[in-house]
Amino acid sequence: MSNQHSRTDVILIGAGIMSATLGTLLKELAPDWEITVFERLSRPGEESSNEWNNAGTGHASLCELNYTVEQPDGSIDISKAVKVNEEFQVSKQFWSYLVQSKIIENPRDFIAPVPHMSFVQGEQDSAFLKKRYETMSRHPLFQGMEYSEDPDQLREWIPLMMQDRIIKGPIAATRMESGTDVNFGALTRLLFGHLQRKQVNVQYHRHVDDLKRAGDGSWELKVRNLQTGETEYHRAKFVFIGGGGGSLHLLQKSGIPEGKGIGGFPVSGLFMVCKNPEIVTQHHAKVYGKAPVGAPPMSVPHLDTRIIDHERSLLFGPFAGFSPKFLKAGSMLDLFTSVKLHNLLTMLAAGVKNFSLTAYLIQQVMLTKEQRMEALREFIPNARSEDWELIVAGQRVQIIKDTAVGRGTLQFGTEVISAADGSIAALLGASPGASTAVSVMLEVIQRCFPQYLKAWEEKIVEMIPSYGLKLTEHPELIQELHESTARMLGLEAEAVPGQTASVQQEA
Template sequence: MSNKQTKSDVILIGAGVMSATLGSLMKELAPEWEIKVFEKLGNSGAESSNEWNNAGTGHAALCELNYTSEKPDGSMDISKAIKVNEQFQVSRQFWSYLVKSDLIRRPQEFIMPMPHMSYVQGEKNVNFLKKRYEALVNNPLFQEMEFSDEPEKLREWMPLIMDGRSSDEPTAATKIDSGTDVNFGALTRLLFDHLKDNNVDVNYQHSVENLKQASDGSWEVKVRDTANDNIEHHNARFVFIGAGGKSLHLLQKSGIPEGKNIGGFPVSGLFMACSNPEVVEQHQAKVYGKAKVGAPPMSVPHLDTRYIGNKKTLLFGPFAGFSPKFLKAGSMFDLATSVKPDNLTTMIASGAKNIPLTKYLIKQVMQSKEQRMEELREFLPNAKSEDWELVTAGQRVQVIKDTEDSGKGTLQFGTEVVSADDGSIAALLGASPGASTAVQVMLDVLEQCFPQNMKEWEPKIKEMIPSYGVSLTENPELFREIHASTARALHLEEDQEHSLDIEEKVLEKV
C-alpha cells in the first residue's frame, strides 16, 4: 500500500469521449494546467464510448424522429431538433480545428459521410413525417432534406428496406446526404493520444474510490491502482466525473448538495449485426424509424451502416435489456447501492410512474432471436435469421430526478451536467444524444465552473469554434460556410481542395 500524494490542477475521472473532449479543450485554453486522468479499465474509450456500445450516429436530428413532436394544435415543434443540430455543428468545428492544427490526424479514422433517413409506414405516420419535413426544410440547418412517398424513389434511396415490401401500405422517407457515421471509440483514443503527447498523465487500471472536499475548496481523491493493489491520494482544485454509469455513485460520494435527490435507472442495449457481406453492401445509410406506441424514446428502431475497424457493418436495433449494473464492467449491486436516504422517495415514485417501462423491458428481455427477427423484418422484409447475430451493446443509466413540470421521480432521457455551486466539481449523467454533443456539453461545464476565465478564453474558443455564441439558425450564410469548411477539413466531401480558407471569413463575421 502506498501513501503517495500528488497535486494537480485538474482530475478527470473516466477515459471516455467526455473526459477526452474536456481535457483537449483545457489543453488549448490553459496549456500550463496539470491534468491527471484515472480510468478503471485498461484503455480509453472502452465503455460507453466504445464503437460497439453505441449507435455511432452523428446525432444532428436529421433522422431521429423523437427530436420533433406534434403540438396540440397540430403544428410541429422542432426546437429540440434545432438545438441538437447546432450542438453537433459545434463538435464538427472543434474536430476540424484539431485536424487542421495537426493535433489529431486522419479524420476518416473516426468520421465518415453517411446519408441519414427517416422511414415510416402507415398513413398516420406518413402524414407526421411530411409535416415534420415541411417544418424542418425551411430551416437553414435542414434545407438539404428531401421527402418522398413514391415507392420507386424509396427503392432508389434504400433498396434493401424496400425489397420484398408490399406496395399496398403507405410508406415515406426523408433523406439528407450530409449525415455522418462517427466511431466515438476511435475518436476517444485519438484524443487521448493527443493528450498524452501533451503531458497529460493518463492512468489506466486506476479506480477512484472516494472524493472529499478539503478546507481550501480543493478535492482529495482516493484512487486504487488495481494492477498493483496500491492506494494513492491525489489532490486537485477541479474534478470532472465522466465515468459513464459510475458517475452517479461518485457524485453521491462527493456529498455536494446539487447531487442530492438524484437516482439512476440502468438500461442495456442489444443490436442485431449482419454477418453476410452481400447483404451489408446493399445498404448505405442510417435509417431511423418511429418508436412504437408506449415504447421509450431510446427504443427508436434504426438500421445503420457502420464502419468499425475499417470494416463495413450493418446493425439493427436497439433492443432493450436489463441489468442492475451501471457499466458493462460494473457490479450487480450498482442499482441497489445507488439508492440513498435522500433519493429513496424519488426512486419509489419513479418505480410507480414507470410500470409500463418495466413491463416493456421485461418483454424485451424475454424475446427470442426469432421474435427480434420479426421486428427486423418490419424494416427488412427479406431478412434471413442465418445472416444476423445478437451483439450486446452498452449500458446506460437514465437520470431520475424531481422536476417542477412532471413531479417526483421523473425519468430523464437526455444528458445532464451537475456541478457544485463553487465550480470545483462537475459530473456528467445520462445518455442521448451524448457523445455527438460532447463539445457543447463540455463548453457548458467550462462556463459553469470557470466563469472567471471565460472572458480571457473567449478569443481562443472562437478560433476553435467560430460559431461560439452565435445562432447558426439565425445566421444561415455563416452556417453554410462553416458546414462546407468542416466537411472539407473532416474529408466528408469528394472535393478536398483547400484553396479557400473560409475560417478567416467566418472569424471576421463573428
Template sequence: MSNVQKKTDVILIGAGVMSATLGSLLKELAPEWDIKVFEKLADAGEESSNEWNNAGTGHSALCELNYTSEKADGSIDITKAIRINEQFQLSRQFWSYLVSSKLIRNPQDFIMPIPHMSLVQGEKNVSFLKKRFEALSNNPLFQGMEYSDSPDKLKEWIPLIMKGRTSNEPIAATKIDSGTDVNFGALTRMLFDHLKNKGVQVHYKRSVKDIKRKSDGMWEVKVADVDSGKVEYHTAKFIFIGGGGGSLPLLQKTGIPESKHIGGFPVSGLFMVCNNPEVIAQHHGKVYGKAKVGAPPMSVPHLDTRYIDNKKTLLFGPFAGFSPKFLKTGSNLDLISSVKPNNILTMLAAGVKEMALTKYLIQQVLLSNEKRVEELREFIPNAKSEDWDIVVAGQRVQVIKDTEAGGKGTLQFGTEVVSAADGSVAALLGASPGASTAVHVMLEVLEKCFPENMNKWEPKIKEMIPSYGMSLVDHPDFFNEIHASTSQTLGLIKKESVYS
C-alpha cells in the same frame, strides 16, 4: 507510481469521449494546467464511448423522429431538433480545428459521410413525416432534405428495405446526404493520444474509490490499482466525473448538495450485426423509424451502415434490456447501492410513474432471437436469421430527479451536467444525444465551473469553435460557410455538394 506527483490542477475520472473532449479544450485554453486522468479499464473509450456500445450516429436531428414532436394543433415543434443540430455543429467545428492544427490526423478514421433517413409506415405516421419534412426543409440547418412516398423512389434510396415488401400500408421516407457516421471509440483514443503528447498523465487500470473535500477546499481522490490493490491519494482544485453510468455513484460520494435527490435507472441494449457482406453491400444509410409506444427514446429502431475498424458493416437495433449494473463492467449491486436516504422517495415515485417503461423492458428482456428477427423484418422483409449475430451494447443510466414540470421522480432522457455551486466539481449524467454533443456539454462545464476565466478564454474558444455564443439558425450564410469548411477539413465534402 510512488514517484508521481500527488497534487494537480485537474482530475478527469473516466477515459471516455467526455473527459477526452474536456481535456482537449483545457489543454488549448490553459496549457500550463496539470491534468491527470484515472480510468479503471485497460484503455480509453472502452465503455459508453466504444464503437460497439453506441449507435455511432452523429446526432444532428436529421433523422431522429423523437427530436420533433407533434403539437395539439397538429403543427410540428422543431425547437429540440434545431438545438441538437446546432450542438453537433460545435463538435464538427472543434474536430476540424484539431485536424487543421494537426493535433489529430486521419479524420476518416472516426467520421464518414452517410445519408440520414427517417422511415415510417401507416397513414398517420406518413402524415406526421410529411409535416416534419415541411417544417425542417425550410430551415437552413436542414437544407437538402428530400421527402418521398413513392415506392419507386424509395427503392432507389433503400433497396434492401423495399425488396420483398408486400404490405399495402402507406410508406414514406426523408433523406438528407449531409449526415455522418461517427466512431466515437476511435475519436476518444485519438484524443487521448493527443493529450498524452501534451503531457497529460493518463492512468489506466485505476479505480476511483472515494472523493472527499479537504479543509483547504481541495478535492481528495482515493485511487486503487486494479491489479495490485495499492491505494493512492491525489488532490486537485477541480474534478470532472465522466464515468458514463459510473458517474452517479461517484457524484454521490462527493456529498455536494447538488448530488442529492438524484437517482439513476440503468437500461442495457443489444444490436443485431450483419455477417453477410452481400447484404451489407445492399444498404447505405442510417435509417431511423419510430419508437414503439412505451419505449424509451434511445430505443428507436434503426438500420445503420457503420464504419468500424475502417470496414463497412450493418447494424440493426437497439433492443432494450435490463441489468442492475451501471456499466457493462459494473456490479450487480450498482442499482441498489445507488439508493440513498435522500433519493429513495424520488426513486420510488419514478417506479410508480414508469410502469409502461417497466413493462416494455420486461417484454424486451423476454424476446427470443426469432422475435428479434421478426422486428428486423419490419425493416428488411427478406432478412435471414443466419445473416445476423447479436452484440451486447453499452449500459445507459437514465437520470431520475424531481422537476417542476414532471414532479417527483421524473425520468430524464437527455444528457445533463451536475456541478457544485463553487464550480469545483462537475459530473456528466444521462444518455442520448451524448457523445455527439460532447463539445457543447463540455463548454457548459467550462461556463459553470470556470466563469472567472471565460472572458479571457473566449477569443481562443471562438478560434476553435467559430459559432460559439451564436445561433447558426439565425445566420444561414455563416452556417453554410462553417458547414462547407468543416466538411472539407473532415473529408466529408464529396457527399455534401449541396453546401459546396
C-alpha cells in the same frame, strides 16, 4: 500500502469521449495546467464510447423522430431538434480544428459521410413525417432534406429495405445527405493519444473509491490500483466526473447539495449485427423508424451503416435489456447502492410512474432471436437469421429527478451537475451524449472556469467559430460552416444535397 501524491490542477475521472474532449479543450486553453486521468479499464473508450457499444450516429436531428413532437394542434415542435443540431455543428467545428491543427491526421479514422433517413409506414405516420419534413425543410439548419412517398424513389435510396417488400399502404421517407457515422471509440483513443503526448498523466486500472473536500477547497481522491491493490491519494483544484453510468455514485460521494435527490435507472442495449458483404453493400444509410407504443425514446428502431476500422457492417436495434449494473464492467449492486435517503422518494415515485417501461423491458428481455428477426424484417423483409448475430451494447443510466412535471421524472438526455463554486462537475445521462460532447464540455468550462473565459475567448473562437452565436440567428454562417467542416473532415458528399453517395467510396 498507501502513497500520498502531490496535487495537480485537474483530475478527470473516466477515459471516455467526455473526458477526452474536456482534456483536449483545456490543453488548448491552458497548456501549462497539469491534468491527471483515472480509468478503471485497460485503455480509453471501452464503455459507452466504444464503437460497438453505441450506434455511431452523429446525432444532428436529421432522422430521429423522437426529437420532433406533434403538438395537440397538429403542428410539429422542432425546438429540440434545432438544439441538438446546433450542438452537433459545434462538435464538427472542433473536430475540424483538430484536423487542421494536425492533432488528428486522418478524419476518416473516426468520421464518414452516411445519409440519415426516417422511414415510416401507414397513413398516420406518413402524414406526421410529411408535416415534419415541411416544418424542418424551411429551417436553415435542415436545408437539403428530401421527402418521398414514391416506392421507385425509395428503391434508389434504400434498395435492401425495399427488396421483396409488400406495400399494403402509404410509406414515406425523408433523407439528408449530410448525415455522418462517427466512431466515438476511435475518436476517444485519438484524443487520449494526443493528451499523453502533451504530458497528461493517464493512469489505467485505477478505481476512484472515494472523494471529499479538503480544508483548502481542493478535492482529495482515494484511488485504488486494481492491479496491485495499493491505495493512493490525489488532490486537485478541479475534478470532472465523466465515468458514464459510474458518475452517479461518485457524485453522491462528493456530497455536494446539487447532487441530492438524483437517482438513476440503468437500461442495456442489444443490437443485431450483419457483416456479410453481399448484404452490407446493399445499404448505405442510417434509417430511423418510430418507437413502438410504450417504448422509451432511446429504443427507436434503426438500421445503420457502420464504418469501423474502415470496414462496413450493418447494425439493427436497439433492443432493450435490463441489468442493475451501471456499467458493462460494473457491479450487480450498482442500482441498489445508488438509492439513498435523499433520493428514496424520488426513486419510488419513478417506479410507480413507469410501470409501462418496466413491462416493456420485461417483454424485450424475453425476446427470442427469431422474434428479434421479425422486428428486423419490418426494415429488411427478406432478412435471414444466419446473416445476423446479437451483440450486447453499452449500459445507459437514465437520470431520475424531481421536476416541474412531477416527482420521480425519468429524464432522457445528458445533464451537467456542478458545485456552486465550480470545483467539481459531473455528467449524467445518455443520448445524444457523445455527439454533443463539445457543447457539453464548453458548458462545463463556462460554469467551472468563469474567471478565465475572457482570456480564453479568442482561442475558443479559433476552435469553434460560431462560439457565442445561435446559428439560427445567423443563417449566412450555417452554409459557410457546413462547407468548411465538410471539406476539413472529408465529408464532401454532404456538401451536395440530393447527390447519392457511392456505396463503394467507404469500402
